[in-house]
Amino acid sequence: xxxxxxxxxxxxxxxxxxxxxxxxxxxxxxxxxxxxxxxxxxxxxxxxxxxxxxxxxxxxxxxxxxxxxxxxxxxxxxxxxxxxxxxxxxxxxxxxxxxxxxxxxxxxxxxxxxxxxxxxxxxxxxxxxxxxxxxxxxxxxxxxxxxxxxxxxxxxxxxxxxxxxxxxxxxxxxxxxxxxxxxxxxxxxxxxxxxxxxxxxxxxxxxxxxxxxxxxxxxxxxxxxxxxxxxxxxxxxxxxxxxxxxxxxxxxxxxxxxxx
Amino acid sequence: xxxxxxxxxxxxxxxxxxxxxxxxxxxxxxxxxxxxxxxxxxxxxxxxxxxxxxxxxxxxxxxxxxxxxxxxxxxxxxxxxxxxxxxxxxxxxxxxxxxxxxxxxxxxxxxxxxxxxxxxxxxxxxxxxxxxxxxxxxxxxxxxxxxxxxxxxxxxxxxxxxxxxxxxxxxxxxxxxxxxxxxxxxxxxxxxxxxxxxxxxxxxxxxxxxxxxxxxxxxxxxxxxxxxxxxxxxxxxxxxxxxxxxxxxxxxxxxxxxxxxxxxxxxxxxxxxxxxxxxxxxxxxxxxxxxxxxxxxxxxxxxxxxxxxxxxxxxxxxxxxxxxxxxxxxxxxxxxxxxxxxxxxxxxxxxxxxxxxxxxxxxxxxxxxxxxxxxxxxxxxxxxxxxxxxxxxxxxxxxxxxxxxxxxxxxxxxxxxxxxxxxxxxxxxxxx
Numbered sequence: 043x044x045x046x047x048x049x050x051x052x053x054x055x056x057x058x059x060x061x062x063x064x065x066x067x068x069x070x071x072x073x074x075x076x077x078x079x080x081x082x083x084x085x086x087x088x089x090x091x092x093x094x095x096x097x098x099x100x101x102x103x104x105x106x107x108x109x110x111x112x113x114x115x116x117x118x119x120x121x122x123x124x125x126x127x128x129x130x131x132x133x134x135x136x137x138x139x140x141x142x143x144x145x146x147x148x149x150x151x152x153x154x155x156x157x158x159x160x161x162x163x164x165x166x167x168x169x170x171x172x173x174x175x176x177x178x179x180x181x182x183x184x185x186x187x188x189x190x191x192x193x194x195x196x197x198x199x200x201x202x203x204x205x206x207x208x209x210x211x212x213x214x215x216x217x218x219x220x221x222x223x224x225x226x227x228x229x230x231x232x233x234x235x236x237x238x239x240x241x242x243x244x245x246x247x248x249x250x251x252x253x254x255x256x257x258x259x260x261x262x263x264x265x266x267x268x269x270x271x272x273x274x275x276x277x278x279x280x281x282x283x284x285x286x287x288x289x290x291x292x293x294x295x296x297x298x299x300x301x302x
Numbered sequence: 303x304x305x306x307x308x309x310x311x312x313x314x315x316x317x318x319x320x321x322x323x324x325x326x327x328x329x330x331x332x333x334x335x336x337x338x339x340x341x342x343x344x345x346x347x348x349x350x351x352x353x354x355x356x357x358x359x360x361x362x363x364x365x366x367x368x369x370x371x372x373x374x375x376x377x378x379x380x381x382x383x384x385x386x387x388x389x390x391x392x393x394x395x396x397x398x399x400x401x402x403x404x405x406x407x408x409x410x411x412x413x414x415x416x417x418x419x420x421x422x423x424x425x426x427x428x429x430x431x432x433x434x435x436x437x438x439x440x441x442x443x444x445x446x447x448x449x450x451x452x453x454x455x456x457x458x459x460x461x462x463x464x465x466x467x468x469x470x471x472x473x474x475x476x477x478x479x480x481x482x483x484x485x486x487x488x489x490x491x492x493x494x495x496x497x498x499x500x501x502x503x504x505x506x507x508x509x510x511x512x513x514x515x516x517x518x519x520x521x522x523x524x525x526x527x528x529x530x531x532x533x534x535x536x537x538x539x540x541x542x543x544x545x546x547x548x549x550x551x552x553x554x555x556x557x558x559x560x561x562x563x564x565x566x567x568x569x570x571x572x573x574x575x576x577x578x579x580x581x582x583x584x585x586x587x588x589x590x591x592x593x594x595x596x597x598x599x600x601x602x603x604x605x606x607x608x609x610x611x612x613x614x615x616x617x618x619x620x621x622x623x624x625x626x627x628x629x630x631x632x633x634x635x636x637x638x639x640x641x642x643x644x645x646x647x648x649x650x651x652x653x654x655x656x657x658x659x660x661x662x663x664x665x666x667x668x669x670x671x672x673x674x675x676x677x678x679x680x681x682x683x684x685x686x687x688x689x690x691x692x693x694x695x696x697x698x699x700x701x702x703x704x705x706x707x708x709x710x711x712x713x714x715x716x717x718x719x720x721x722x723x724x725x726x727x728x729x730x731x732x733x734x
């Protein structure tokens with residue numbers, strides 16, 4: 043049943059063309075960077091900024107919009123013998139999957155036809171992975187918000203605020219903490235703080251791939267020692283998965299018992 | 303010269319043949335009975351030759367003699383060379399000090415050592431054991447030797463005009479305290495150090511109180527501390543050297559009139575690691591060097607009147623970190639490409655000049671079309687200042703928040719040094 047809903051969803055998403063535009067945006071940008079910048083590692087580095095800013099914003103806005111716009115469709119389907127949990131997963135994957143595919147396709151295709159060395163490929167792979175994780179995480183948050191608030195202005199507003207919070211405000215708070223407690227050993231608290239923001243987490247994971255030499259200072263060594271180990275990687279991945287699980291599960295629970 | 307040696311060889315062989323045929327006395331007696339200076343003799347060492355041990359021959363030689371060491375392994379140490387001789391290894395014989403003591407100690411002028419492999423000179427906490435040590439001599443050559451697992455490789459103490467060329471040195475210690483320098487010069491002037499490959503020592507090349515020396519075409523890689531380390535060494539020239547993967551890069555300290563040209567500083571990573579550390583360097587010139595993949599390309603502390611030009615800084619964490627205690631330095635015509643931070647400093651004061659460099663982050667325009675951007679470029683980002691004061695903040699590198707901070711600071715500089723500015727940044731890369 044999930045597959046059936048997913049199929050309809052995918053067809054619907056494809057028909058609306060914006061997903062094509064989304065893919066073309068990444069494709070065009072990566073291609074242009076290749077034409078100007080040259081080697082693959084540089085392209086991946088430049089794309090990192092875009093990925094960390096555009097993806098959370100696009101995913102959360104599109105996610106919220108999408109759920110608000112398909113309200114009638116959902117209500118209509120729920121009149122039929124469709125299980126709620128099946129419908130939810132169908133809806134979630136129906137948006138998350140095309141977004142992930144559009145993004146990875148858009149980024150990876152230029153790497154294929156421009157050709158890139160093994161180092162660039164690991165960078166691109168890491169980029170694709172982080173971008174995909176951020177996509178599903180923020181779609182999950184958007185679904186939760188859209189199901190929590192029936193007022194779409196409120197929902198969309200909150201989506202924007204959350205996005206802004208994670209991309210900008212959170213880092214401001216970290217900087218403040220670092221300044222206020224400059225005389226204390228901050229390595230562990232800051233490491234912990236970085237786990238509570240999926241964008242920061244993604245950024246650090248990517249940084250360890252790219253700007254390795256800058257990070258190799260004292261701070262870098264701390265981060266590398268942590269994220270370089272199996273345990274550190276497991277914790278980083280674990281917290282990313284937790285970031286995925288918590289909002290999606292929250293949205294799922296709401297969807298099951300929501301009075302549409 | 304070759305012909306000359308050939309004749310010598312024949313004389314010795316004839317003498318040897320005559321000696322064994324007539325009197326059956328050891329050839330050494332025959333050889334040493336000749337008055338020194340009259341003819342230059344050749345001593346052959348090896349299995350089936352006149353001498354089986356190098357030390358025996360060294361007791362018999364006089365000035366301008368030649369010692370030819372034939373292939374084999376010689377388990378000898380503490381070989382004292384007290385005459386100006388030429389020591390030549392044929393097909394690279396091995397001198398194995400067997401962790402007993404130093405290799406050669408040279409106390410005569412103009413000794414020439416070529417084609418040997420010296421092994422297993424022991425670590426010592428009280429003595430500076432070296433594979434080859436020059437002690438208070440003038441002149442000498444060490445050419446095309448291999449050093450394997452030696453404590454110090456080549457050690458010059460108060461020895462002037464020595465040439466060290468095309469040697470390969472390899473050591474295997476992993477801790478600073480138990481390792482020593484590959485090529486170590488102390489109080490030795492007019493040295494030439496060229497074409498050596500130094501791997502795994504404490505410092506690749508170490509110079510202290512060395513003047514008017516030339517260091518070129520060397521390759522220092524994987525050394526525990528510095529690839530090149532020099533102190534109190536004025537008027538030296540370093541060119542075409544390659545320093546790679548060394549623990550802390552290259553350190554030059556307390557020296558005047560140093561010339562560094564065409565060197566490569568690569569992949570020196572670590573908290574206190576630098577491509578090139580300048581400490582109290584004055585009136586020097588750094589040009590046509592390549593700094594790539596270092597945590598810090600150049601760190602300058604208390605360095606005055608240093609010209610840094612025509613260098614390439616690529617993919618470093620910090621391209622240049624310069625403290626406010628450095629004065630009147632000229633940084634021009636360099637390429638800054640893909641560095642996380644171009645320039646970083648510790649103060650609002652700046653006493654050096656940055657002019658006409660190419661910065662890949664420059665976003666200005668050139669309406670006049672003279673090749674220089676019309677808008678000045680400020681290479682010090684607010685964030686680099688924050689990181690300088692608070693290293694932990696580095697975790698926010700490339701964060702959106704930091705980019706916004708940088709942008710506002712760039713428009714209205716209030717914290718970054720006002721005078722550290724490139725008034726005419728280049729629009730395209732300097733061709734080097």
